[in-house]
Amino acid sequence: MTGVLHHPGYADEKLQRVEQLIPCRELQAGMLVSLMGQPQHYSYPSIFIYGHRASGKSHVLHILMKELELPHAAVSCVECVSAALLYERVLTSFFGRSAASFLPRSPSLSEFVRLYRHQRSQSPAEQTRYIVMEKAELLRDADANLLPALLRLQELVDDNITVILLSEIVWEKFRPNTGCFEPLLLHFPDYSKGELQQILSTDSHPSYSAELYSSYINILLGVFYSVCRDLRELRHLAALNFNKFCEPLTEGKVKETETHKLWRNIEPHLKKAMQTVYIREVSSLQWEQMQQTEDEGGALRGLSAHTHVELPYYSKFLLIAAYLASYNPARTDKRFFVKHHGKIRKTNFLKKNEKTSNHLLGPKPFALDRLLAIFYSVVDSRVAPTASIFSQISSLVTLQLLTQISHTDQLDAPKYKCSISLDFISAVSRTVNFDIVKYLYDFL
Amino acid sequence: MSKRKVKDVHLPTGECITQLQQVLRERFCHQRLPEKPEGVEAQHKNLLELLRRTAVHGESNSLLIVGPRGAGKTTLLRCALRDLLQDKDVNKNLLQVHLNGLLQTDDRIALKEITRQLHLENVVGDKVFGSFAENLAFLLEALKKGDRSSSRPALFVLDEFDLFAHHKNQTLLYNLLDVSQSAQAPVAVVGLTCRLDVMELLEKRVKSRFSHRQILLLSSLSFPQYQQRIQAQLSLTDAFPDAHFAEEWNSSIKTLCEDKSAQDVFRRQFHFSTDFRSLHTLLVFCLSRVTVSKPVIKAADVLEASRLCLCDAKANMLHGNSFNFELHKDSIYWPFSFPVVLQLEI
Ligand SMILES: Nc1ncnc2c1ncn2[C@@H]1O[C@H](COP(=O)(O)OP(=O)(O)OP(=O)(O)O)[C@@H](O)[C@H]1O
Ligand SMILES: [Mg+2]
Numbered sequence: 001m002t003g004v005l006h007h008p009g010y011a012d013e014k015l016q017r018v019e020q021l022i023p024c025r026e027l028q029a030g031m032l033v034s035l036m037g038q039p040q041h042y043s044y045p046s047i048f049i050y051g052h053r054a055s056g057k058s059h060v061l062h063i064l065m066k067e068l069e070l071p072h073a074a075v076s077c078v079e080c081v082s083a084a085l086l087y088e089r090v091l092t093s094f095f096g097r098s099a100a101s102f103l104p105r106s107p108s109l110s111e112f113v114r115l116y117r118h119q120r121s122q123s124p125a126e127q128t129r130y131i132v133m134e135k136a137e138l139l140r141d142a143d144a145n146l147l148p149a150l151l152r153l154q155e156l157v158d159d160n161i162t163v164i165l166l167s168e169i170v171w172e173k174f175r176p177n178t179g180c181f182e183p184l185l186l187h188f189p190d191y192s193k194g195e196l197q198q199i200l201s202t203d204s205h206p207s208y209s210a211e212l213y214s215s216y217i218n219i220l221l222g223v224f225y226s227v228c229r230d231l232r233e234l235r236h237l238a239a240l241n242f243n244k245f246c247e248p249l250t251e252g253k254v255k256e257t258e259t260h261k262l263w264r265n266i267e268p269h270l271k272k273a274m275q276t277v278y279i280r281e282v283s284s285l286q287w288e289q290m291q292q293t294e295d296e297g298g299a300l301r302g303l304s305a306h307t308h309v310e311l312p313y314y315s316k317f318l319l320i321a322a323y324l325a326s327y328n329p330a331r332t333d334k335r336f337f338v339k340h341h342g343k344i345r346k347t348n349f350l351k352k353n354e355k356t357s358n359h360l361l362g363p364k365p366f367a368l369d370r371l372l373a374i375f376y377s378v379v380d381s382r383v384a385p386t387a388s389i390f391s392q393i394s395s396l397v398t399l400q401l402l403t404q405i406s407h408t409d410q411l412d413a414p415k416y417k418c419s420i421s422l423d424f425i426s427a428v429s430r431t432v433n434f435d436i437v438k439y440l441y442d443f444l
Numbered sequence: 445m446s447k448r449k450v451k452d453v454h455l456p457t458g459e460c461i462t463q464l465q466q467v468l469r470e471r472f473c474h475q476r477l478p479e480k481p482e483g484v485e486a487q488h489k490n491l492l493e494l495l496r497r498t499a500v501h502g503e504s505n506s507l508l509i510v511g512p513r514g515a516g517k518t519t520l521l522r523c524a525l526r527d528l529l530q531d532k533d534v535n536k537n538l539l540q541v542h543l544n545g546l547l548q549t550d551d552r553i554a555l556k557e558i559t560r561q562l563h564l565e566n567v568v569g570d571k572v573f574g575s576f577a578e579n580l581a582f583l584l585e586a587l588k589k590g591d592r593s594s595s596r597p598a599l600f601v602l603d604e605f606d607l608f609a610h611h612k613n614q615t616l617l618y619n620l621l622d623v624s625q626s627a628q629a630p631v632a633v634v635g636l637t638c639r640l641d642v643m644e645l646l647e648k649r650v651k652s653r654f655s656h657r658q659i660l661l662l663s664s665l666s667f668p669q670y671q672q673r674i675q676a677q678l679s680l681t682d683a684f685p686d687a688h689f690a691e692e693w694n695s696s697i698k699t700l701c702e703d704k705s706a707q708d709v710f711r712r713q714f715h716f717s718t719d720f721r722s723l724h725t726l727l728v729f730c731l732s733r734v735t736v737s738k739p740v741i742k743a744a745d746v747l748e749a750s751r752l753c754l755c756d757a758k759a760n761m762l763h764g765n766s767f768n769f770e771l772h773k774d775s776i777y778w779p780f781s782f783p784v785v786l787q788l789e790i
Contacts, residue, residue: 008458008736034732041466042474044728050757110547110557145607149546155475155518156544170757178606178638179513184725185752187760 005030009038010068018067023202024195025056028188029064035184036162039070039127043162044184045154048136048174050167051188054231057166060188061132072130077138083146087112094129095119109149116157125160136165140174148180155181190229197221199231200238208246208256215259216245216266223270237273240284244269314383315392316432319418321375322402323425326363326418328441330370336439337377357442359422365405365415368393378434453686458736460689467680468731472724481523482676483669484516487659491524494657495632498597499534502630506621506654508605509636511661514721517636518603520661525599539598545607551616554608555579562586562598576615577622584629597630605635609645617646621653663718670714675701677720677727678741696740706743709750716754726753 004026005015010033019026036043049057065072073093080086084107091100091112099119104111131153133139139147149156150163163183167174171185191199197217204213220238228234245266248254254261273287311319328336358364371393372385383389396402397416406415429436437443455463470476481488497503509517529535541561548554555576559568567586573579584595600620602608608617624631635642643651665673678697684690700706713726729749730741 006735008462031732034735035728037465037469037732038462042469044473044725050761052761108547108549108553110549110553113547114557114560143549145546145549152546154473156547160474170761172757182514182721182725184728185755185757187755187757189760 005033007033007038009041014067014069018063021063021067022056022060023199024191025060025188028056028186029060031186032060032064033068035186036128036130039068041128042154042160043128045161045181046151046163046165046183047186048165048167048171048183049186049188050170052190052229053168054233055188055190056231057188058134061164061166065130065132070130071125071127072132074132074134076134077142078135082106083109083112083143087115090131091115091119095123109143109145113149113156116159120157120159127160129159129161131161131163133163133165136167137169137173139165144176147174148176151183152181191231193221193225196225196229196231196234200235203235205242205246208249212256213242215262216242219245219263219266220270223267223274227274236284240287241266241270241273311428312392313432314379314389315396316428317379317434318371318375318389318392319396319401319420320425320429320432320434320436321371321378322366322396322416322418323420323436324374324378324439325366325370327358328439329358330366332441333370333374336441337374359442363417363419365417368414368416371416378439454688455686457689457739460686461734461736461739463685464680464689464693464734464739465731467684468678468727471677472728472731475519477519477523477526481516481520482673483663483665484520484661487661488520488524491520491659492527495524495528495599495634496534498599498630498632499528499538500531502595502597504624504629504631505657506624506633507635507657507659508642508654509634509659509661510640510642511638512719513638514719515638515661515663516720517638517661519720520659521601521634521636537596539596540601541598542601543603543608545602545604549607551576551611554611554616558600559583577619580619580623581628584623584631595629597632600631600633602633602635605637606639606642606645608635609642609650614647614650618650618653621650625653625655665714665718667711667714670718671701671707671710674710674723674727677723693740700741700743700746703743706746709743709746712754713750722753726750729753 005019006012007015015033018029022029032047032049035047049061051057062074064070065074071094073090075086075089077086080089084103084105087103087107088100091103099115102115107115131150133150139150150165153163154161165183171183197214200217200221201210201214204210217238220234220241224234224237228237245262248262248265249256254265324336372389375389376383393402393416397404401418401420403417403419404414405417406413425436491507491509494505494507498505509520511517525540529538539562541558543554543557548557558580559565562583564583564586568582571582573582584598602620608614611617620631620633623629624633639645646654675697678700679694680690682690701710713723716722726746726749729752730745733745733748734741
């Protein structure tokens with residue numbers, strides 16, 4: 001007996017294999033195994049396991065069920081959009097396909113339980129049967145009776161069965177008004193930095209040494225750990241940036257042992273990655289492309305104005321148009337938006353008093369007509385001036401991205417001002433592939 | 445295979461622990477019926493008497509068992525039924541229908557289930573009924589026929605009774621209680637609920653047909669009694685195969701219950717709630733820590749178990765994040781910890 005896991009109900013070799021497969025979760029797995037008890041004994045009717053995203057809940061359960069060869073039904077509440085699918089899954093896993101075929105169309109819980117009891121009387125459980133429900137928080141949206149019934153399924157079907165619920169939300173949020181059978185609660189804490197290091201280091205690259213990969217992970221965690229402890233996310237980021245890390249090595253500039261140089265090379269890069277990829281400002285694919293074009297295109301544009309507002313497609317263009325209308329002098333519209341404007345140089349319409357930047361002066365009011373005129377020239381498809389466009393303008397006002405300046409009773413010529421920053425609009429225009437800087441008078 | 449108990453059977457410790465786990469797990473996890481429902485002897489006698497009157501003398505009746513969650517309503521009823529069915533005649537004669545408000549979510553489903561449990565699917569066949577009452581009357585009538593001229597007594601158990609009150613027009617409740625009151629057939633209706641205000645849920649016409657007999661399961665234990673209960677719940681009976689081990693185990697449990705720090709935990713549990721189920725939760729955690737190398741429950745185990753039972757889940761979930769803020773509130777990254785926090789639903 002060398003490992004932490006040890007239980008008389010299960011072979012030591014199996015438990016050892018489990019232990020190898022779930023680094024840093026031995027304690028929780030051990031706890032779970034001791035609660036589950038020997039296979040032929042009864043286990044508690046329901047166990048509720050909670051912990052943050054990617055804290056290893058599903059993984060541990062999956063490995064335990066698989067390696068210990070326990071009879072189980074793995075159910076994801078995301079997949080089971082209707083209860084019928086859930087019933088079918090459970091019956092199929094325990095009693096085979098034929099059992100599920102007895103289910104009527106849109107079966108009720110009553111029918112499921114009856115069918116289960118019928119099947120159970122023919123093949124009673126020799127070992128505890130487990131139903132593992134992932135993303136159990138979705139059960140709260142299901143039929144109100146489903147969750148309380150699942151929690152006491154053992155009593156209802158009178159079988160040696162245990163329902164294990166996995167959730168990212170605490171149990172208090174589940175409890176119905178009139179109470180229900182209280183499950184055992186088990187918490188999976190977040191991985192610590194050391195644990196993350198250990199886990200991430202296991203998937204090293206075949207053509208590089210394990211130490212190198214481990215030191216890479218160390219650098220990665222140094223940058224990301226403060227903002228992200230999600231293992232899945234970190235693993236993705238690690239994979240995404242590893243090539244960049246290895247670049248000096250492949251080019252032969254640096255040796256593997258010169259960690260410091262490697263660190264100097266990758267650190268700014270990772271920081272940029274954090275500002276863009278992690279908060280989903282650009283997709284991973286875009287990021288990879290940006291990495292490739294970086295050398296030609298000069299410095300990376302690491303912009304951090306994260307748009308927390310998700311806007312409809314045309315609203316984004318309306319906002320862009322509003323921004324342009326607010327910060328460009330009206331005279332210059334012709335230069336920017338008329339196709340064949342001839343040669344108009346900046347100096348041609350530079351007035352003496354306009355030396356200061358419009359951005360320092362702040363947004364200027366503009367009329368609706370001008371906004372629409374700019375909108376139609378920046379948006380690349382033909383849009384009819386429908387009510388939907390106009391209602392989007394009022395939505396932008398409601399969202400306080402635009403401010404209406406004129407009186408509300410002035411219906412025929414409302415005036416607006418754009419009240420967002422350059423960072424914000426740059427982020428917005430990036431999402432629609434519109435290079436706003438090219439259209440701003442200040443930056444000519 | 446009932447082993448004759450021999451005084452000097454000695455099993456290896458591993459085997460003993462397995463047996464111990466089996467016995468106690470059935471008690472804590474599987475609602476194994478106790479020999480005698482502890483602490484509710486009077487109610488048990490009452491209930492048994494009432495059921496017997498229906499089963500033997502053909503009286504109709506209705507009754508509610510009301511008590512908080514995990515207080516032992518279902519156990520009480522099942523104990524009474526078990527004792528009732530020891531009588532061979534009753535066993536042969538009594539029809540049982542068990543419904544649960546969680547499963548039979550409307551009256552159509554309930555009726556289907558009643559038909560099934562009375563084994564009348566073939567009799568009913570494709571018949572179409574005008575009303576619910578007609579259908580139920582037909583079912584009860586069908587039971588009457590056969591070799592006997594009088595009806596067989598039927599027991600309807602409605603677990604989570606309050607949920608049936610939410611069915612449309614309370615048709616099922618109305619009809620069942622109506623039958624039980626009008627003595628068309630000997631029917632006992634027993635409802636189990638955790639809602640003390642259940643009467644307020646009933647419509648007038650339903651209420652007036654109910655006998656207003658209630659069994660309340662509100663525990664009024666004192667702490668010493670609660671302690672005794674804990675000891676009884678953990679102790680092994682004479683039926684345990686290795687008498688020597690059982691004796692040792694029982695004395696270790698006795699020592700545990702006298703331990704100061706364990707008592708503190710039990711007292712906290714006692715003030716928290718006195719029902720069986722929350723006690724079982726605590727004891728399952730204790731039991732899971734019993735192994736071959738440590739075949740006893742120590743006070744430390746009880747402490748650890750109560751820590752697990754009573755831990756603050758929200759604090760658990762927040763721990764990783766709050767820590768984020770503290771460390772990095774002055775670093776340039778701190779606005780980005782929000783996505784981490786937003787994962788939570790607090
Ligand atoms: N009188 C008793 N003596 C010994 N054990 C009991 C007694 N009453 C209840 N128990 C045990 O307590 C547990 C909970 O009891 P039970 O399921 O009957 O509660 P309940 O009132 O039906 O709860 P719910 O309202 O959730 O249905 C069971 O494991 C049962 O074995
Ligand atoms: Mg009950």
